Amino acid sequence: DTGVSQDPRHKITKRGQNVTFRCDPISEHNRLYWYRQTLGQGPEFLTYFQNEAQLEKSRLLSDRFSAERPKGSFSTLEIQRTEQGDSAMYLCASSLTGVGNIQYFGAGTRLSVL
Amino acid sequence: QKEVEQDPGPLSVPEGAIVSLNCTYSNSAFQYFMWYRQYSRKGPELLMYTYSSGNKEDGRFTSQLNKASQYVSLLIRDSQPSDSATYLCAMSAGTGANSKLTFGKGITLSVRP
Numbered sequence: 288d289t290g291v292s293q294d295p296r297h298k299i300t301k302r303g304q305n306v307t308f309r310c311d312p313i314s315e316h317n318r319l320y321w322y323r324q325t326l327g328q329g330p331e332f333l334t335y336f337q338n339e340a341q342l343e344k345s346r347l348l349s350d351r352f353s354a355e356r357p358k359g360s361f362s363t364l365e366i367q368r369t370e371q372g373d374s375a376m377y378l379c380a381s382s383l384t385g386v387g388n389i390q391y392f393g394a395g396t397r398l399s400v401l
Numbered sequence: 402q403k404e405v406e407q408d409p410g411p412l413s414v415p416e417g418a419i420v421s422l423n424c425t426y427s428n429s430a431f432q433y434f435m436w437y438r439q440y441s442r443k444g445p446e447l448l449m450y451t452y453s454s455g456n457k458e459d460g461r462f463t464s465q466l467n468k469a470s471q472y473v474s475l476l477i478r479d480s481q482p483s484d485s486a487t488y489l490c491a492m493s494a495g496t497g498a499n500s501k502l503t504f505g506k507g508i509t510l511s512v513r514p
Contacts, residue, residue, distance in 0.1 A: 320501065329489050329504030330445065343501065378444055387433065388496035392444035
């Protein structure tokens with residue numbers, strides 16, 4: 288069990304560029320969540336998948352954000368036309384239904400938009 | 402008013418102290434409660450998980466949940482410098498469709514040797 292893996296760990300980009308992050312959940316975990324955490328705040332929910340189906344999206348997830356989980360395994364989160372306000376830590380978590388839905392987090396991708 | 406309020410920090414204590422961290426919540430639909438520990442520039446790490454009112458103990462850590470009064474707390478006994486981190490309370494309304502976590506703001510704890 289290698290835990291939740293996120294890549295890259297740190298991304299620096301210029302305003303207006305597109306970025307994509309990847310999350311590999313714990314193997315056999317059927318649920319995958321994305322959260323965003325800004326400095327001094329707790330994580331905020333963005334979206335979640337059960338297998339390949341995206342079941343819920345937060346109002347925080349503007350139309351510049353899109354997430355996919357094509358085969359129910361890894362997931363990608365893309366931000367188009369990045370803005371300085373997108374600078375944050377993007378966290379991925381996974382869980383297994385039927386086990387209290389305990390969510391295990393990855394180390395996160397820190398995005399800096401210049 | 403935020404759904405989850407966590408005592409503001411930061412908090413600095415000497416090694417060996419007993420530390421109590423508290424969260425209150427306003428959404429009575431919350432049923433599952435967690436405490437996560439987050440070291441600087443790392444992801445949150447699960448410490449405690451509970452869904453029943455009362456106390457749950459794991460080593461030096463005890464979580465206390467009171468659903469009637471809508472608060473949850475984490476007690477750390479014999480605190481160690483390695484406990485220096487940010488502590489986040491989190492809760493969800495279910496394990497199915499309502500499984501997303503709502504977090505408190507977090508409190509940064511520093512344990513002085």
